[in-house]
Amino acid sequence: MKAPRYDADGLAGVLPSVARSLDPVAFAGAGRKLPQARAAIVVLADGLGARLLRRQSAHAPFLREHLERMQTLAAGFPTTTATSMGTFGTGLPPGAHGLAGYLVVDPATGRVFNELTWKDGPNPQAWQPNPTVFERADAAGLRPAMIGPGYFDGSGLTNAALRGATFYPAEGLDDRVDAALAATRRGHRLVYLYWGEIDKAGHVHGVGSPQWAHELAVFDDAMARLDFGRPAGTSLTLTADHGMVDVPLDARVDIATTPHLRDGVRRVGGEMRALHLYVEPGALADVESRWRAEIGAHGHVFTREQLADAGWVGALDPATAGRFGDVVVSVTSARGYVDSRVMSDRVLTLLGQHGAMTPDELDVPFLHLGAR
Template identity: 55%
Template structure:
């Protein structure tokens, strides 16, 4: 489909605006975010929780299992945000951590091309990736807050500390690690007992993990939502006076039937003209051989018709899918982009990790189920 797809809102009410608005609420001086609207109420300290994979449509549909989050849905004035494109964790962490759209921070996909080496690398695990600080040189919200005297703490898994993605998108925080969500909540509460202004970022990934392995329509997914809701409720009740709480997510998810999956390894027409296949199954980034981009786009548009949005790189940038795009970042983006509208996905069994072929829940595209995320805020008491 060649029609212009839905464009994420990069307007301060999206995922890019979450940390900037929280940082501004802490009174950080000389913050580039100070004028972002709508402003949050001032707070002495703040906790920001990102629940990986908890899309807004999923939360609304299952809100009966999440009484605390349901109460935030009812009371938060800005509950609807967009993750940005592609709606995938690596890109969203860049957007969340820097307050910039993907075209500015440069983390433009799950698997992308490094133009300097003409090779693909995975921005999530960063194995054999480029230098994180040159790939994403913009200051993070954590760095900006820290320079103004805010004590910034990230609570998550131990492998976050020093990872390529953390250095690119979330640098500037000390890392505290724990395996169980209850222990992460306890660490967050303990950190709040420190002196001065505190910014605590807590990450939880099991909603996403279970959605991938069992499906976001599964009983296991609902049970995990109930556990998350109970712990967030406990966190909220235990917050000291003067501390705000914000809950968001990096993307949503859809379940993809195995019958709707296409393997590029078995389709000579679709692979014609493609040099490298990046992105992910619901948001492909096709790097073509020289001069083949238009032919590849035409082939994919004819094959997928109304099942996908197919755009050339120039069309995607002009449409604003990545927001304002900095010089050099455009070279990282595929020559042809394919974002799924239906429940279909496309993968290449010759290059994808075998475990990824079995995933039930997937994301990355521009449907509301994947793109919309909750932005829920409880002001300081």
């Protein structure tokens, strides 16, 4: 399968492109060239895949009006929030920023930790030391602001991928819209708003569910209000971190209870559709062979070196390479592989899943409405 883009035509190019529209000198050559603006609001809707949006656009009249001008970008691999936030926030591919997935091994300790919750994780800035787009924007005088739930403020993932912005906590979507508009009026020229309820609905109820459609409709209303209320000279941009597919509960294999998949595997990371398999010394060839036979035509199996050669995560930085599995699996059919030893009961029972390199998971929208 063709490697995802990590340039102006991928998720990595969204923030640099918007920042360039605000300061063409400080961000010269970054991302794509957008019309200049005095200020910008960037909205990231967690889980709002481009193909899901188009299929369900009847529930989103405001966004449906803009479908013809909406572009599709590649989120990157794996198609999961922690990795995509690293790509979005730094403008770099995963091999460079090193946020390798949902569950990853810290090579310094050998322990698996969750890059989304960051519980017992390493120092975020040491883990991801590259400058973020917000840090660069702050140095350029753009006064970046971030709008999200209060628990994001100071969290590990925020500090790793999105540090550098003034944080304004707001819980409900209407409150976040109000906070974003207020931030632009306070002189913040680059304002970022995050919304996660579409992703939650998809995980719990599935992407074709009435609950998912309802959350899309709520979000669409808020986008219309944000568009109507944005001050003169302010652009509005929409994107997402990944899409989603439904994986039936009876289409999942538990690695913990399947000896031929478990043998030789020291740790299991990633998630059920994008696995990082960290193998025992000397077991690489056997583990790779067994997993290739298991996956067959239902996905892709790479060694770490093959993953880098394929370009799926960009070039692997030696400082981050050990975070990616010795064997990496991407599942393309409606099935998944779980490990009940490390995955929580809640995660094991979620219907909607993502992580793999399928168009429904990989493709995300890019809608840019220029300043008026």
